[in-house]
Each structure stands twice: as structure tokens, then as C-alpha cells.
Amino acid sequence: MKAVVHDVYGPPEVLRVEETDRPVPGEGEVLVQVHAAGVDPGVWHLTAGLPYLIRAAGFGLRAPKHRIRGLDVSGRVETVGPGVTRFQPGDEVYGIAAGSFAEYACAKADKLAHRPANLTHAQSAAVPISGATALQALRDAGGLKPGQTVLVIGAAGGVGSFAVQIAKALGAHVTAVCSTGKADLVRALGADEVIDYTRTDFTDGTHRHDLVLDIAGNRPLSLLRRTLTPGGTLVIIGGENGGNWIGGNDRQLRALLLSPFLRQRLRGLMAKEHHAYLDVLTGLIEAGSVTPAVERTYPLTEVPDAINRLMAGQVRGKLVIEVR
Incomplete structure (x- = not known):
């Protein structure tokens, strides 16, 4: 699969698109075919390895432990791992998946929810974090x-x-x-x-x-x-x-x-990642009370441009990476 990866910490330009192995879901995980992925400041922090507190928290002291970036995700369930009962292949989902700047990403099932029926994948990917x-x-x-x-x-x-x-x-x-x-x-x-x-x-x-x-x-x-x-x-x-x-x-x-x-x-605030919050948001979205403000979408090849624009403070609402 194609994925946005990096092997050293640094500015967004260290990120590149590369062919890499498709992940395999483990216990309690879901493999998602990614349609879109949101861009948030956390992606920049993990790319840069800053502040250093992030590295000490287990993301890799000298180099990133996990090469593929991206957190927010919207897509379709490809396969489910052992112990997963909330989802089945073909379900449309959104939530948080480490490594979502890729064609496929694994996510813990408790960090995913069924995607709001009235949103596109690009809109859904802007919501979770x-x-x-x-x-x-x-x-x-x-x-x-x-x-x-x-x-x-x-x-x-x-x-x-x-x-x-x-x-x-x-x-x-x-x-x-x-x-x-x-x-x-x-x-x-x-x-x-x-x-x-x-x-x-x-x-x-x-x-x-x-x-x-x-x-x-x-x-x-x-x-x-x-x-x-x-x-x-x-x-x-x-x-x-x-x-x-x-x-x-x-x-x-x-x-x-x-x-x-x-x-x-x-x-x-140290925000928690759990589907219970996504379930509340889905209700508000489907009721028409909340609508994601997506300013622009980018392809995988332009992830560095999207991150640079976000960190320059120029964005109105959210930026999204469209994968397919």
C-alpha cells in the first residue's frame, strides 16, 4: 500500500509517500480501508518530535517508533481482528487510527464509531480528534x-x-x-x-x-x-x-x-480517545446541530503542504487528506 512515512524527526518535508506493507489487525483491532484522514496539530508534533516530552512518552527518543503518520480516519472496514464484535467487513466507520495517512490503517475498535450518515468521508475525517x-x-x-x-x-x-x-x-x-x-x-x-x-x-x-x-x-x-x-x-x-x-x-x-x-x-485538558465521544458527536451531526468546517482537501503527496499551512495559522476550520 501507499503510505506517508518518515524515518527521522524534522519539518513536514521529512515526510514522503512510500510503498509499504499493509498492516494486519491484532486483538481488538480493525483494518480500515482509508478514504480520508484529518490533519491536526498532533500530526506536526509527532513529525517534529516536539516537544521532547512526546519522545519520552514512548514515540521514540532518537527516531519515530512508528513510521506512518496520521490520526483521524474515515473509511470502510476491510477485516476485523480477534475479539471484535462491534464491526464487520463493509461497515463505514470513522475515528482514530495511528497511521491513517495511508491506504489502509489499523485502529482499536473502541476508538471507532459508525460514520454519520449525512457526511462525506472527507467531512467525517475532520471530526474525531x-x-x-x-x-x-x-x-x-x-x-x-x-x-x-x-x-x-x-x-x-x-x-x-x-x-x-x-x-x-x-x-x-x-x-x-x-x-x-x-x-x-x-x-x-x-x-x-x-x-x-x-x-x-x-x-x-x-x-x-x-x-x-x-x-x-x-x-x-x-x-x-x-x-x-x-x-x-x-x-x-x-x-x-x-x-x-x-x-x-x-x-x-x-x-x-x-x-x-x-x-x-x-x-x-488531556483528551481521551473513545467511541463514546464519537457516538455523541454522531448524534449531534445527524441532528443537524454540528457540521464539520472543511476548508480544503489534499492528496497523500501533499501532506507536507497541508501541515505547513495548518501550523502557519492560516486554516479556517479543518484540512483533510483524501486517500481515495
């Missing part, structure tokens, strides 16, 4: 209740575009923060109010919110706390600063240390 992260940030970490006010910082990105829609579906009043060129997309997603951060300082304390999601940001905790009500909750999702060792995790660590001494709740 970003959609599940947004859902967990709002519902699990944020404890969102109907009628509360939510501020989504980074609302036009992958996680943010889902967070705006899911928060609305859960009954919240949503204020979205983005740049000038992305405001029209965020309005179309259903935000009640849109703030252009290049023109307005939304951290001046004028408006406060019950729940704030800060997605891949770098603002100090002191400024973010000004956007919260006295008993509000801040959820920090990712972050691209903090150096090569721990990356954006430094703000999450400081938030966890400070939170016990405050009335406000400051939380980081």
Missing part, C-alpha cells in the same frame, strides 16, 4: 450547563469550530474570538457574538463568562482570569509556546497548581 476534544472541554472539563455564557478563544480553528457549534447545541450563549479574516466563518457556525482580537481587547474585564476555552493560545493566566466570572471555569487546550521540552503544557501545569487557591477553576 477536534470534535471529541471540543466536547470533552465543554462538557467534562468545563461542566457546561444550558444558559451559561461561553467564550471560545481560537474559534475558527479545528477544535474551536466544533466548540462553537457544540456549545450552542448544549444551550449556551457563545462569544467567539478570532481574527478579521475568519469572522464570517465563525458567524456561520452560529456564534451569538464575534470578537476580532486584532481590534478589541477581550481580556480587559469588561465582559465575563461562565466558561472560557483557550485553544492553542499563549495569553497569561492573569489575563484569561479577567474573562471569567468569579466562579467561572477556564479550560486550556493545547498551546504552541513554552519551549522544546514541554511546549504549551507549561500553562496547563501552572493552571493546575494555582486552581486550588482560587474560587475560579483553572483546568488543562
